[in-house]
Amino acid sequence: MEVSEDAALTTALRRGTIEYCVLALLDKRELYGVELVQQLSTGLGMTTSEGTMYPLLSRLRRNGRIATTWREAPAGPPRRYYTLTPDGEAALTHFRTEWVAFRSGVDRILGTEIR
Amino acid sequence: MEVSEDAALTTALRRGTIEYCVLALLDKRELYGVELVQQLSTGLGMTTSEGTMYPLLSRLRRNGRIATTWREAPAGPPRRYYTLTPDGEAALTHFRTEWVAFRSGVDRILGTEIR
DNA sequence: GGCGTTGCCTTGCAGTGCAAGGTACCTTGT
């Protein structure tokens, strides 16, 4: 029960942020699907699954925020690598501002500001 | 388009936080529905509506995190005041920890840490 | 009594993260 509640809690928190975390990761270098899932996990508790990632990537592609190219892998099946489009970069920049404002608001209400 | 996108963006961010922001406000003093909506708006851009608030309050009541008492108002219809239960306080405390961890993770990925 | 205000609540919808399941390609072992 504790565990499932924690899961539900963090799931709710992720809403809307995963999308831009993916953009932020792609801003550093191109990555493929499975790699994105791993980076989010190790990057920090942003643990997620492929069932979340692929629909998300499809959406971002549809919205023109990322572009893809197939590449042969050294071993295993081919990979679809993703990169940011100019639209994606703009969206990311905009979100950073939005996030900082939101974060400050929540911190103020919760009393969790960094001093 | 800009506006609606911003709205969708912040809507997604609110997910899961509004609930605990309400608990945090009630941790300071008892409040009634409309008052909560106002405090969230002025507290900071956490603008929300009654259509969000009342279902949320019902949920919190069902989960035993808040308790209510009807009070006569100086003028106008009676008000339903909400207070935190011990369960509610515990949930709030737990969320603060969770939030700080989540916030740090997102900050690290986005590069929006405070220095 | 009628009208506006305040405060509470419900219905139906939209977006998104996730579990579960499925397909295809490649490598390795026998």
Added chain:
DNA sequence: ACAAGGTACCTTGCACTGCAAGGCAACGCC
């Protein structure tokens, strides 16, 4: 050559939550 396992991609259906829109009841003022 074939089976088995691993890697990588994708889809379906569900659950949860915030919101717009709308409705109802009590009170005060004219």
